[in-house]
Amino acid sequence: SQQGEEDPQALSIQEGENATMNCSYKTSINNLQWYRQNSGRGLVHLILIRSNEREKHSGRLRVTLDTSKKSSSLLITASRAADTASYFCATASGGSNYKLTFGKGTLLTVNP
Amino acid sequence: NAGVTQTPKFQVLKTGQSMTLQCAQDMNHEYMSWYRQDPGMGLRLIHYSVGAGITDQGEVPNGYNVSRSTTEDFPLRLLSAAPSQTSVYFCASSYSPGGQETQYFGPGTRLLVL
Numbered sequence: 001s002q003q004g005e006e007d008p009q010a011l012s013i014q015e016g017e018n019a020t021m022n023c024s025y026k027t028s029i030n031n032l033q034w035y036r037q038n039s040g041r042g043l044v045h046l047i048l049i050r051s052n053e054r055e056k057h058s059g060r061l062r063v064t065l066d067t068s069k070k071s072s073s074l075l076i077t078a079s080r081a082a083d084t085a086s087y088f089c090a091t092a093s094g095g096s097n098y099k100l101t102f103g104k105g106t107l108l109t110v111n112p
Numbered sequence: 113n114a115g116v117t118q119t120p121k122f123q124v125l126k127t128g129q130s131m132t133l134q135c136a137q138d139m140n141h142e143y144m145s146w147y148r149q150d151p152g153m154g155l156r157l158i159h160y161s162v163g164a165g166i167t168d169q170g171e172v173p174n175g176y177n178v179s180r181s182t183t184e185d186f187p188l189r190l191l192s193a194a195p196s197q198t199s200v201y202f203c204a205s206s207y208s209p210g211g212q213e214t215q216y217f218g219p220g221t222r223l224l225v226l
Binding site: 033035040041042043044045048088090092099100101102103104105 | 116145147152153154155156157160170171202204209213214215216217218219220
């Protein structure tokens with residue numbers, strides 16, 4: 001069963017604009033991770049945010065976590081064509097760190 | 113370091129055939145896992161291992177076997193391939209269990225079962 005669900009399913013923006021993707025989940029989590037997947041490639045880890053953290057930054061990426069709403073957002077600022085990819089959130093929950101559950105992803109297209 | 117490697121990159125099977133998807137990592141990671149990715153479904157965990165000799169089932173284990181005889185290798189076996197197993201398969205590894213930290217993914221194996 002899907003734990004995390006990304007929204008929107010697809011997002012198309014112009015280069016230089018900001019992109020925001022959201023992830024909602026159902027049960028309590030230990031942490032939440034965001035991954036990027038370029039077409040036809042493996043996943044690349046972006047950020048891990050723990051359940052006791054509210055915000056985290058990495059370069060042009062900003063991730064927030066609201067455990068009361070069971071949601072997270074990924075903000076990419078000043079987007080580039082190279083940011084075109086699918087973005088997935090993943091959660092480990094229920095006291096088990098062994099099983100990471102992925103959402104269905106948001107397909108981001110950045111037009112030059 | 114090569115990271116996580118997977119072979120083959122692409123495979124076509126006939127229904128009922130068996131095959132092994134290979135996964136190897138050179139980072140001395142204890143935790144390894146297999147996922148399948150289907151259109152519109154995201155990634156689903158098939159099997160995982162927390163160390164040599166220890167494996168466990170994920171979300172969709174039926175039709176797949178795994179073993180972990182060394183830290184480096186974690187092969188995935190399809191005993192009798194079915195069209196429903198047509199998918200892209202990813203292997204991943206990390207120092208700690210999957211939910212605790214960064215997972216390093218291989219490039220994937222595309223499998224087509226006719």
